[in-house]
Amino acid sequence: DAGITQSPRHKVTETGTPVTLRCHQTENHRYMYWYRQDPGHGLRLIHYSYGVKDTDKGEVSDGYSVSRSKTEDFLLTLESATSSQTSVYFCAISEGQGKANYGYTFGSGTRLTVV
Amino acid sequence: AQSVTQPDIHITVSEGASLELRCNYSYGATPYLFWYVQSPGQGLQLLLKYFSGDTLVQGIKGFEAEFKRSQSSFNLRKPSVHWSDAAEYFCAVGPSGGYQKVTFGIGTKLQVIP
Numbered sequence: 001d002a003g004i005t006q007s008p009r010h011k012v013t014e015t016g017t018p019v020t021l022r023c024h025q026t027e028n029h030r031y032m033y034w035y036r037q038d039p040g041h042g043l044r045l046i047h048y049s050y051g052v053k054d055t056d057k058g059e060v061s062d063g064y065s066v067s068r069s070k071t072e073d074f075l076l077t078l079e080s081a082t083s084s085q086t087s088v089y090f091c092a093i094s095e096g097q098g099k100a101n102y103g104y105t106f107g108s109g110t111r112l113t114v115v
Numbered sequence: 116a117q118s119v120t121q122p123d124i125h126i127t128v129s130e131g132a133s134l135e136l137r138c139n140y141s142y143g144a145t146p147y148l149f150w151y152v153q154s155p156g157q158g159l160q161l162l163l164k165y166f167s168g169d170t171l172v173q174g175i176k177g178f179e180a181e182f183k184r185s186q187s188s189f190n191l192r193k194p195s196v197h198w199s200d201a202a203e204y205f206c207a208v209g210p211s212g213g214y215q216k217v218t219f220g221i222g223t224k225l226q227v228i229p
Binding site: 102 | 119147
């Protein structure tokens with residue numbers, strides 16, 4: 001299994017402050033994703049990356065930005081945190097050939113609370 | 116647009132009983148279908164997946180799922196539930212060629228009683 005580490009595991013921040021979450025993988029996978037999980041909504045895609053410096057938006061990208069300067073690291077930034085961004089954030093990599101997605105491997109998540 | 120419906124938010128079964136979790140999807144072509152499990156405080160783990168071929172797929176932890184195109188369903192089953200199966204289960208659908216567009220259902224929380 002791919003090694004995926006998310007940091008921090010928990011964070012409390014104030015409204016209006018920027019926050020950066022980190023996802024680190026050890027398996028050199030090309031595709032990486034950020035999801036948020038909220039009760040009643042399942043998981044929703046925020047942003048994804050298909051290579052170094054190659055990223056694109058998911059369905060709930062407003063208020064978020066990402067960067068991928070190295071294959072192993074995918075950063076998610078909340079530009080100005082709001083209470084609606086209180087959530088559990090999961091990073092994932094996909095196992096697959098080319099563009100096919102054969103299934104995700106998820107990190108353990110970051111629980112973010114915006115007060 | 117693709118979508119996934121998990122009609123049961125909570126299910127309670129007795130240990131040793133059989134289990135079926137329902138999943139219906141909407142997608143115009145043959146999809147990739149997945150079931151994931153999430154234990155409390157943990158990330159999601161892939162249970163099984165369907166891409167093509169045999170419509171009955173086997174996964175980890177003794178789970179299986181059957182793809183029924185005519186019913187747009189991909190229900191998850193287990194013949195005998197163990198207390199350790201208590202978790203939340205997510206069905207997901209993605210297009211065969213689209214790595215970025217996997218859509219998840221809202222999940223079914225399984226409670227197992229002794």
